[in-house]
Each structure stands twice: as structure tokens, then as C-alpha cells.
Amino acid sequence: MIIANREFTSRLIIGTGKYRSYDEMRSAHAASGAEMVTVAVRRVPLDRSSESFLDHLDPSLQILPNTAGCYSAEDAIRTARLAREALQTDLVKLEVIGDQTTLFPDNEQTLEAARVLVKEGFVVLPYFNDDLIMAKKLLDAGCAAIMPLAAPIGSGLGVQNPANLRIMREQLPDATIIVDAGVGTASDAAVAMELGADAVLMNTAIAEAQDPAKMATAMKLAIQAGRLAYLAGRMPKRLYASASSPLTGVIK
């Protein structure tokens, strides 16, 4: 998978939130085989000395700053600019949230922010509702990849609208599609990949597992399995049985 001229062997991108400890996060990251992790931008606390969270990450990982927590194009743009200044990376996972209960993206504000950021030279990876028309608009705006949700963030419901992802894959064969948010367990990740996603981004499914490192391994394997199944091309579904053995020559 190539994003912004950089080749990634792993098709799993993971978050850095909700882990019980830094050790647990590090071992999950190592087990996942992921080469890119996403981090959030927040105000520095002024009342206490704070160590840099980034020091707890394997330095070989590509850091993908996100605009999580932003509810307007303007705030997301400001956050992206700050992230670029601090990290000297043009990569940004663009998120503009529209509603606190569902954390569904505000597609309109996302598109507006994407247009501005692309013009400023950012490599924009936008999180958005799994809608083909929106996907096309984001790609037309110059986004490097598109990140449709599988289900609400942190819900663990898995791919709720497989038809939308399949249509998106078929209609946008050249787009880099990264399913972002909503995966709960390994089979969910495999489904996303079988539907033709190029990669999956997840956080809670690994961080909230009883054993995050084990789940990270499961996700790595599921993504490999799903990708292979997609490339292999699955058999068509049939309503009735179709015998696998010859129907003739059965003893009487």
C-alpha cells in the first residue's frame, strides 16, 4: 500500500488511546506489525510537567496526527497546521465530528477542511460516512486516501453496511480505501478487507481487548487473510446446495 510515495507493508494502522499502560500499548503495537500509528493533538497542561507521549512510541513508527475532537472545519485546519509544525509531517487524519452521541463525521465540514489542507500541501486522509458520492468529492479535492467508517467510533459493531464498501471499491478501483472505526474483533477486520479495503484503522478493538497484544496479532492475521481472500476472488453465493463430489458412481 502506498500513501504519499511511502510504501507500507502492513495494512493495519492503529491508534494510541485507551491502553491501560504504555507497556501494554507498546507490546500491542509490536504484535500488530503496524507501521503507522495515529496520535491526537491537545493543549499542553500548564500546571504540571508533562513528558512527551511520543517518547513511548517505537521511533520506527510513522506518526499520523489526527484532528480528533474537532467539530468544525476551522478547528480541524488549525489542529492540522499545529501538528505539522510540531512533527514536520504533512500527513493528517482529518476528522470533523458532527455529533457527540454518535461521533458521526460532519461530511460537509470535512470536505471544506480537506480542500483547504490539500491546497496547503497536506496529505489528507479523511474520516467520513461510508458514502460513495462523498468519497468521490474527497478524492476530487485531492485526498491521498479515503477513510469510510465501518460503524460508530469505539462501537465494535463491525462493518454495518457491507454493500456501501463494496460499491465504493467497485466504483473507485484506484482509490486507497482505509476502513476507519467500528471494528470490534478479528472477523470484522477480515470482512472489511474481503470487501476490498486497502487497509483498516482501529484503536478500541485492540486497546479494550482483555489481552491487547493477542488481539493485535489476531488483527494482523485477519487483515492478511481478508486481503488474500479478496485477491483470490470468492465463490459466488448460492441459495441451494451444490455437491462437491461427483453425482455419478455412487454404490447402489
Place this chain on the structure above:
Amino acid sequence: MQVYVNGESRELSGPISLAELITQLDLPAARIAVELNRTVVRRGDWSKTMLQDDDRIEIVHFVGGGSV
């Protein structure tokens, strides 16, 4: 003069540069970014950026997070 740092008001005895404020706040200069009145100030410009009364300063760093 009074400025706002990450939403908190602070009384500063000026003249003071952005670089001096960051030193006063005892913040690690690495991997943080600073916005003055909604515009990013490049690291190289911190020392020549003098603060004015009523300035709004945002200083950010990175934290763990996936989405939202």
C-alpha cells in the same frame, strides 16, 4: 500585560517573547507547537515574536488517541 495561554489568563511583565514565555512555563520545546491568535508561529520565530496585551496563545502536544 494579560495574555491567555490555553484558555487561562496569565499576568506577564513585559516585554516578553514567545520563546521566553515557553521557558517560563517550563515546557519541553521539542514536539510542541504554538499558535498565536489562531496562527501557527514557526519554532524559528518564537524568539522574535513579542507578546502583546490580550494575546491568545495555544500550546499543544500529542496524546494517545485513535479517534475523537
